[in-house]
Amino acid sequence: MDDAERARSLADGYWEDLLALEPMLGTMIGDPRYDDRLSDPGEAGRARTASVSRAALDELSSIDRSALDITMRGTLDVLEAIARRSLAEIEQGNAFFNAIGSAVSTIGGIALMTVNPFAGAAVAATGERVL
Numbered sequence: 001m002d003d004a005e006r007a008r009s010l011a012d013g014y015w016e017d018l019l020a021l022e023p024m025l026g027t028m029i030g031d032p033r034y035d036d037r038l039s040d041p042g043e044a045g046r047a048r049t050a051s052v053s054r055a056a057l058d059e060l061s062s063i064d065r066s067a068l069d070i071t072m073r074g075t076l077d078v079l080e081a082i083a084r085r086s087l088a089e090i091e092q093g094n095a096f097f098n099a100i101g102s103a104v105s106t107i108g109g110i111a112l113m114t115v116n117p118f119a120g121a122a123v124a125a126t127g128e129r130v131l
Contacts, residue, residue, distance in 0.1 A: 003063050004072065010059050011075050017052045018082070021045070046090050053083040 001009070019026040023034030039045060060080055065073050 003065075003067050004069075006059070007063050007065075007068055007072050007076055010056060010063070011072070011079055014052070014056045014079050014083070017056075021049050021052060049086055050090050053086045056083045057087075 019031060019034060022039050023037040024039065026032075026034045040048070056079060060076060060083075063076070065076055068076070
């Protein structure tokens with residue numbers, strides 16, 4: 001697997017892990033898979049977040065970003081910022097505001113942290129999303 005394929009795999013995998021760790025983030029962006037869950041602010045949840053972040057940073061360190069296109073380099077830069085911030089918050093004892101506070105603010109700024117009336121996207125009687 002070349003660096004571009006590894007980078008894509010890393011980005012896709014980290015995104016999926018992030019959504020599983022921070023279900024409200026998925027709900028905010030319209031991904032319903034984790035709508036029935038909340039993040040785990042306890043010791044086990046923080047340990048999972050730290051493990052996922054460290055694994056992503058380890059994999060990232062083995063990828064030659066200079067060989068990637070600008071979009072993928074930017075994607076990896078954001079991934080790195082989120083993972084580093086998550087680890088720093090855990091290490092500093094501020095994990096209660098982890099990916100919802102860090103990933104969302106990193107991705108879209110403070111505006112995404114406010115209540116979004118469309119975030120839950122209504123579900124029709126058939127179970128399909130309306131929005």
